[in-house]
Amino acid sequence: MEDGLSANRETESLIADAQRLEKRRRLLEQEQDPYPARVARTHTSLQARTALEAWEQNPEGEAPRVAVAGRLMTERVMGGSTFAHLMDGAGRIQIYLRRNVLGEETYNALRRATDIGDIIAAEGSMFRTRTGEATISVTSAGLAAKSLHPLPDKWHGLTDVEARYRHRYVDLLVNDEVRQLFRQRAATVSAIRQYLDGEGFLEVETPILQPIYGGAHAKPFVTHHNQLDQDLYLRISFELYLKRLIVGGYDAVYEIGRDFRNEGVSYKHNPEFTQIEFYEAYADYHDVMRRTEEMVAFVAEKVLGTTRISYQGTEVDLAPPWHRRDLRQAIAEETGIDVEGYRDVDSLYRAILDLGGHPEPKPTVGKLVDYLIEAYVEPKLVEPTFLMDYPVEISPLAKRIPGSDGWVERFEGFVAGMEICNAFSELNDPVEQFDRFRAQGRDFEAGDEEAHQMDADYLLALSYGMPPTGGFGMGIDRLIMLLTDRASIREVLLFPHMRSL
RNA sequence: GGGCCGCUAGCUCAAUUGGCAGAGCAACUGACUCUUAAUCAGUAGGUUACAGGUUCGAUUCCUGUGCGGCUCACCA
Structure with missing residues (x-):
């Protein structure tokens, strides 16, 4: 009783x-x-x-x-x-x-x-x-x-952000626009599939649990297989597996799925997020740029019925062609620093300090360039823009620009000041890839915890011969933020990561 | 991780200078057979995030903790 x-x-x-x-x-x-x-x-x-x-x-x-x-x-x-x-x-x-x-x-x-x-x-x-x-x-x-x-108040609904995220079912129940938003999210993913399927891409699924993580510059989550007594990493990208499939003879593949990065959470970072990557044989980064602007415009048209969007008060048209800006020139225009003139860490670091910047103390040249992009160039990229040609130090998997020693055929796409995608002509010379991994190893020794690991099987795959290939990755959550005009990634995730109570 | 702000009924919000913790919605009882934020009368509902401190007395002032928001840092 x-x-x-x-x-x-x-x-x-x-x-x-x-x-x-x-x-x-x-x-x-x-x-x-x-x-x-x-x-x-x-x-x-x-x-x-x-x-x-x-x-x-x-x-x-x-x-x-x-x-x-x-x-x-x-x-x-x-x-x-x-x-x-x-x-x-x-x-x-x-x-x-x-x-x-x-x-x-x-x-x-x-x-x-x-x-x-x-x-x-x-x-x-x-x-x-x-x-x-x-x-x-x-x-x-x-x-x-x-x-x-x-139920929450029928007139005011549920507005407390924490309650909305922790009990999303209540949010969905009483806030029609939230239910609508996640329909738009589904429509976005569906439109991406429709576009790529229509272009002859094959949708594939690759391991989430990986013995060696790679393909991005990030810290992984670690887990453990009990019976095999083996540590495994939750993938930080799909890249290395998808390119193995290009070696395997598929001309064009893509995957849509979850990546996991063990980093801070913010209005545009969640520990797990949805990523689209595609790889296309006999394409280079110029082809991928054209495909990117075409695909994003197609998706916007499908989901919103227009390529003209308003993001946080800024009007932007996603219709091709997007602007193309040389990275080195863009940095020079915004800061007066020509990165080419500062190939060592100390001189570039001092130049940035003179500019009034506050980069972290012991970085690599690549990190400093990254800092310059984020602090000075990215905020200026309101109209859809491809920032192109990156330093090799921060692009260990991208193909060098012919005739250049320090720069690679890589671009990132920006809309309304937000980075939405990253792509390049893939490095397919296994010997150079080996050297790049070794350089990353030195960065790791120098304290860059996110430097790329050596992946022997990936090198073996490349050594069988990979055709010239263009690759692409985009954070789908960020695309959805843009299309639905949300300021926080948590608004476009059904169950964003929350601290335990 | 730093700074700023917030946390009061299931929900949305009040509470004067430190002086009995309140309203609307939801719920309950009653009136009302075309309403749509229905209306009207009444009832019940509280560890004021948590733990301490100051005080005759703390939602209010102080300290700490938790969670969240914004922001900076971190972050392909």
């Missing part, structure tokens, strides 16, 4: 409102199942509305009868008659219950048993109210699932 009581108290504090828990108990007492195994449904809210419209066009016989089910969102009770709105996946529909239609007992029992938030099944015939709203005149109704927790 005492155990039952304390268990009840625990349930109450954890998942339920005391009054509703009591209602559930009363229903069970009356042998009415608050969670029936199934309810009959013939129409969604949208189908019901459409059925009424069709009948109104050609009104023969009785008005259409429908059985719908959905969450009770609002209720307006006027004694013997009640209006309410049910919400299902297609939208909302009004139902109308009357005492003299349902009968005194049924009507009162329904009113007593149901609360806002409950899932209700209702059957009746369609009609239009005096104000013109398609409505179901209900002849029978019942509980489909009891809700034990009150």
